[in-house]
Amino acid sequence: MALRYALLALLTSRPMTGYDVSKQFSQSVAHVWHAPDSQIYPELNRMERDGLLESSVVPWGKKGTKKEYAVTEAGVKAFREWMDSPIEIRRQREPAYLKAAYLEWAEPGAARAELEQFRDYWTEHLAMLEATRATLVDRSHPTLASRLEHYDAAQWDRIVRYKIFAYDGLIDQARAAIAWAERGLVLVDELEGSTVD
Amino acid sequence: MALRYALLALLTSRPMTGYDVSKQFSQSVAHVWHAPDSQIYPELNRMERDGLLESSVVPWGKKGTKKEYAVTEAGVKAFREWMDSPIEIRRQREPAYLKAAYLEWAEPGAARAELEQFRDYWTEHLAMLEATRATLVDRSHPTLASRLEHYDAAQWDRIVRYKIFAYDGLIDQARAAIAWAERGLVLVDELEGSTVD
DNA sequence: TGACGCATGTAACTCGTTACATGATTCT
DNA sequence: AGAATCATGTAACGAGTTACATGCGTCA
Numbered sequence: 001m002a003l004r005y006a007l008l009a010l011l012t013s014r015p016m017t018g019y020d021v022s023k024q025f026s027q028s029v030a031h032v033w034h035a036p037d038s039q040i041y042p043e044l045n046r047m048e049r050d051g052l053l054e055s056s057v058v059p060w061g062k063k064g065t066k067k068e069y070a071v072t073e074a075g076v077k078a079f080r081e082w083m084d085s086p087i088e089i090r091r092q093r094e095p096a097y098l099k100a101a102y103l104e105w106a107e108p109g110a111a112r113a114e115l116e117q118f119r120d121y122w123t124e125h126l127a128m129l130e131a132t133r134a135t136l137v138d139r140s141h142p143t144l145a146s147r148l149e150h151y152d153a154a155q156w157d158r159i160v161r162y163k164i165f166a167y168d169g170l171i172d173q174a175r176a177a178i179a180w181a182e183r184g185l186v187l188v189d190e191l192e193g194s195t196v197d
Numbered sequence: 198m199a200l201r202y203a204l205l206a207l208l209t210s211r212p213m214t215g216y217d218v219s220k221q222f223s224q225s226v227a228h229v230w231h232a233p234d235s236q237i238y239p240e241l242n243r244m245e246r247d248g249l250l251e252s253s254v255v256p257w258g259k260k261g262t263k264k265e266y267a268v269t270e271a272g273v274k275a276f277r278e279w280m281d282s283p284i285e286i287r288r289q290r291e292p293a294y295l296k297a298a299y300l301e302w303a304e305p306g307a308a309r310a311e312l313e314q315f316r317d318y319w320t321e322h323l324a325m326l327e328a329t330r331a332t333l334v335d336r337s338h339p340t341l342a343s344r345l346e347h348y349d350a351a352q353w354d355r356i357v358r359y360k361i362f363a364y365d366g367l368i369d370q371a372r373a374a375i376a377w378a379e380r381g382l383v384l385v386d387e388l389e390g391s392t393v394d
Numbered sequence: 395t396g397a398c399g400c401a402t403g404t405a406a407c408t409c410g411t412t413a414c415a416t417g418a419t420t421c422t
Numbered sequence: 423a424g425a426a427t428c429a430t431g432t433a434a435c436g437a438g439t440t441a442c443a444t445g446c447g448t449c450a
Contacts, residue, residue: 002292003437009299019401032295034288039438041403064446066401083299084307087292089318091231092367093410095199095284098229101363102206102280104356110281121286158388159301165384166298169377170289176373180366187362191355200409216429236410238431261418263429290438400447409438419428 002088003043006033008052008071008079013147015070017058018044028143031129031170044069052078100184108192112185119181126174133167136160199285200240203230205249205268205276210344212267214255215241225340228326228367241266249275297381305389309382316378323371330364333357 006029010021021044022037035043047053052075055067071079096118103111135141139148139160148156203226207218218241219234232240244250249272252264268276293315300308332338336345336357345353 001436002290002295006295009295012302017401018403019399022402023400029295029298031289032298033290033292036439038403038440041401045403060401061447064401080302083296083303086314087296087311090291092228093199093230094287095230097363097366098199098203098206098226099280099284100366101226101229101360103359103362104352105209105277106280114284117283155301161384161388162300163298165300165381166294168380169294169297169374172373172377173370176369177366180369183365184362187358191358198408214429215431216427219430220428233411235412235414235431238429242431257429258419261429395450397450398448401445402443404443405441407439407441409436411434411436413433413435415430415432417429419426421426422424 001082002033003035003039004047004052005079005082006035007040007043007047008075008082010143011053011069011071012076012079013143014149015068017066017068019066021069024143027132028141031132032166047075051075103184103188108188111188111192115181115184115188119178119185122174122177122181126171126178129167129171129174133164133171136163136167198279199230200232200236201244201249202276202279203232204237204240204244205272205279207340208250208266208268209273209276210340212265214263214265216263218266221340224329225338228329229363244272248272300381300385305385308385308389312378312381312385316375316382319371319374319378323368323375326364326368326371330361330368333360333364 007021007025010016010025010029016024018041022040025035025040044053048055048069051072053069054072055069057065058068060066096114099106099114106114132141136144137160139145139156144160144163148159151159204218204222207213207222207226213221215238219237222232222237241250245252245266248269250266251269252266254262255265257263293311296303296311303311329338333341334357336342336353341357341360345356348356
């Protein structure tokens with residue numbers, strides 16, 4: 001059900017077509033809840049069926065059309081209720097840590113390659129998170145900008161600071177993952193010898 | 198497929214019955230890859246069908262029997278191959294951070310309750326990780342002890358240090374999560390007023 | 395006119411969750 | 423005798439992944 005609320009969160013900023021949702025999603029909400037297009041379109045349809053969204057068909061070009069979704073009152077209510085309900089705890093399921101615990105089974109070269117790949121992924125991810133955080137701080141983030149339009153200027157700081165808080169948590173995680181992978185590389189060198197194999 | 202390798206990892210320490218697997222699993226491998234019983238038993242059957250495990254029926258009491266699973270050569274090979282192959286990257290999917298980004302929608306009391314619940318879960322989890330880490334350091338962890346028996350004493354340090362490395366990564370994550378939740382509670386007090394509601 | 399972006403999905407499958415189901419054994 | 427623990431699952435459903443399918447619009 002979390003996907004549903006992630007989509008509602010995005011659509012509370014402004015009405016959007018499915019395509020816009022899928023594009024904007026990947027640049028904002030996906031940082032905390034990833035989902036591919038093939039999950040987004042069907043879910044939008046189900047949300048409309050359940051009365052959380054309503055859609056209007058907008059002409060596009062000469063023959064084309066597109067569907068624009070807007071959150072209904074019921075949708076806002078459902079989102080608020082979810083926000084006020086206790087979070088589900090997600091149990092750990094992280095292949096990198098699983099593998100790390102059994103690194104004595106890996107070839108030294110494979111162990112290094114994995115830790116490097118992990119570090120590089122998180123380094124890239126961190127750069128993206130920091131860039132996004134900067135667009136929140138200066139309020140140039142497009143979704144944030146449309147969101148703030150519904151609110152009194154007195155509320156802007158409050159809204160922005162929660163988003164920055166969320167990104168700060170993600171950034172902490174990314175930094176911790178990178179530091180851990182680097183310690184792992186030192187450990188592999190120490191235990192397996194630092195020769196290339 | 199990661200569940201399959203998590204089970205192989207556990208069973209490389211010693212042969213076990215399904216029940217033992219499900220119990221030992223929750224005290225070791227589940228810290229990096231959680232799975233309920235209802236997923237474990239069927240997967241063990243599939244792994245036997247696929248030749249990664251072989252089972253022998255052991256009498257239990259007067260009429261009862263139980264099935265003991267041991268990793269086959271093919272199982273060891275499959276595990277090594279997985280260990281040497283690149284890790285799959287898991288994209289972010291964390292309801293706590295999703296909610297944090299939209300805390301302006303929550304009642305102040307609910308926001309506090311969520312952050313407290315999150316902090317408390319991770320605090321408890323951290324205590325368990327630290328306790329488990331200590332049993333690795335002093336080598337009293339039961340699964341580790343049976344695992345070390347297959348190896349030459351000269352290898353013990355290497356094996357143990359990889360496991361400690363994995364737990365250190367989990368402990369870092371837990372500490373980061375707790376610190377983040379605490380900063381969140383301060384933020385909620387600042388933005389929503391610190392009166393009880 | 396061809397490439398790229400806009401637009402919207404379906405189909406098949408695997409993985410994971412939740413709830414339920416059943417019986418034997420051992421300990422107190 | 424009853425509780426706890428050992429033992430092993432199934433059934434139904436929901437969530438997530440991967441690959442594929444199709445056509446219009448716009449701009450160079």
